Amino acid sequence: MDQISSPTSARLRAMQAEGMNLDSCPVRTVVSRLGSKWAPLLLQLLAERPHRFSELRRLVPDISQRMITQTLRDLERDGYVNRSVLPTKPPSVTYSLTDMGVSMFESYRLLFEWAEANHQAVRAAREAFDASDKG
């Protein structure tokens, strides 16, 4: 039973019964960061192999310099990404997943695979909803 059902919602109710701040919710702590606009994209690329800063910019052409820096920094801060600076001139910086990043992405990736397989069904559901009286 514990193997199958997530303890999350039970803990959630317990937390709320105690009046705990939901900002300390384990799920939100992790998911809110990973669900940002660019984090999924960068994680995918880093899961494939380490990348230079400039490589990431080139592979994600519509990301702003500010957001790639900030997103990578947030991912580094949470322990998912390792940032290594090579003291060349000019300097080169390589980003890679940490062990924790790899571990996390093994779980996150399943949602990505679901999205790959089912995004058309989602789009269809949206169009159907919008075409109905509910839209």
Add this chain to the structure above:
Amino acid sequence: MDQISSPTSARLRAMQAEGMNLDSCPVRTVVSRLGSKWAPLLLQLLAERPHRFSELRRLVPDISQRMITQTLRDLERDGYVNRSVLPTKPPSVTYSLTDMGVSMFESYRLLFEWAEANHQAVRAAREAFDASDKG
């Protein structure tokens, strides 16, 4: 090989080579919606069992009326959630996961379980980062 590696990043590069709009990215289509502030919480509760509107409000006390309505509506629009109105007086509305919602959550849930197991490590990483010169 195809079993293990996600085709996402390969497709991503192909899309970008064609100059496609990244808003049509399969992963972003799905993930951006599910990573919102309240969607994970509501999905967890609905994955457990169907809930009335008022039940959800009670179980998530710090959500505003506006956002619970909007989040549930977004999830319904994307085909994850079913909304059934019982014509009682006053009306009662029950929300539940659709088959697609159950399917999606089976994948999403693994990230939740990872978060449950590792959120302390994430918090520790944050504190270490903030305590270092990088913070």
Add this chain to the structure above:
DNA sequence: CTGGATCCTCTATGATACTG
């Protein structure tokens, strides 16, 4: 090459009042 600093815009979210 890899950022930091600044200013600006837009979207997500919240607060409040009203309704079948």
Add this chain to the structure above:
DNA sequence: CAGTATCATAGAGGATCCAG
């Protein structure tokens, strides 16, 4: 009970310029 409508705000994200 289960919303809708309106107004207000905070934070995410973008554009641009500057620097080691």
